[in-house]
Amino acid sequence: MTSNHLIHVQGVSMIDYRQVRYFLALAEYLHFGKAAASLHLAQPSLSRQIAALEEALGCQLVLRSSRSVALTAAGRELQRTASQVVAGFDSAIRSTQAVARGDRGELKIGFTSMVAWTGFPRMMREFSDAHPSVNLVLNELLPNDLARSVETGENDLYLSFKPLGQSTLQYHALQAETLCIALPADHPLAGNARVALADLSHSGFILSPRSTAPALFDQIMALCQGAGFEPVVRMHTHLQGTILNLVAEGLGVSIVPQAMAKPGFAGVRFFPVAGSPEIELGVSWSGANSNPCLRAFLRGIGVATEARCR
Known part of the structure; x- marks a missing residue:
């Protein structure tokens, strides 16, 4: 016996946890040979373990004869109560291992509202299907609040455009989005088969401010400048969905990620931007975050992580 399997019970000698399991197998089969076979033990070894348990408890658990095995009253009580304890202990072990693997927890x-129109919802579904005991808490935030929410522990990760500049967070690219032009349905150009950026040089734009989405803002500015004009920004608002609602009201035009065109917006016509660069989208997280569910999520998207519990 090793000390790792010993249980201290007040008033009795140290009990080997395995002996309790052996006893429960014997109590189930009431046959030393069958119980020993189920435990992959030699029958004499099982007999010695049951005798050692009886000695530790100071009472007889089993009535033995050459033809039968029966439980004493004390043996029946131990079977009743120990079965519950062992089942509870086994459940605790499985639950602990599941938490350590990231299969259980939170x-x-x-994320930003735009993410809802990309492939991220499908990713959430796939992770949820693979980890049904993990509670997903989805927090929709403004883009410039996302990094801070991970740094402070409010979120374990965030989904958004690739961060610009130096960051203390780790990042993994997932997909890329091209850009498209969004026009009010009654705009003079809305009936055209194609619309060039240069055609919008005298239009008022509705955009997210650079402080909200720097990567997106810089790409839009570069595209317009490449088309020979500096866009006149009539309105700034944080959310892409709000931008499209304002475009639908005829308050201006915009350039938005292609994902925003997928669901369709009443009152808005979308046109691809010729030669549009791709804007990278991905997941950011803190390397100091020890949440096993985060490691499970990262492994699911192909990020190698340390496996703490197998």
Whole structure:
């Protein structure tokens, strides 16, 4: 016996946890040979373990004869109560291992409204299907609040455009989005088969401010400048969905990620931007975050992580 399997019970000698399991197998089969076979033990070894358990408890558990095995009253009580304890202990072990693997727990994810129109919802479904005991907490935030939410622990990760500049967070690219032009349905150009960016040089734009989405803002500015004009920004608003609602009201035009065109917006016509660069989207997280559910999520998207519990 090793000390790793010993249980201290007040008033009795140290009990080997395995002996309790052996006893429960014997109590189930009431036959030393069958119980020993189920435990992959030699029958004499099982007999010695049961005798050692009886000695530790100071009472007889089993009535033995050459033809039968029966439980004493004390043995029946131990069977009743120990079965519950062993089942509870086994459940605790499985639950502990599941938490350590990231198969059980909670994962908090920050995202922007635009993410809802990309492939991220499908990713959430796939992770949820693979980890049904993980509670997903989805927090919709403004883009410039996402990094701070992960740094402070409010979220475990966030989904958004690739961060610009230096960051203390880790990042993994997932997909890329081209850009498209969004026009009011009654705009003079809305009936055209194609619209060039240069055609919008005298239009008022509705955009997210650079502080909200720097990567997107810089790409839009570069595209317009490449088309020979500096866009006149009539309105700034944070959310892409709000931008499209304002475009639908005829308050201006915009350039938005192609994902925003997928669901369709009443009152808005979308046109691809010729030669549009791709804007990278991905997941960001803190390397100091020890949440096993985060590691499980990262492994699911192909990010190698340390496996703490197999």
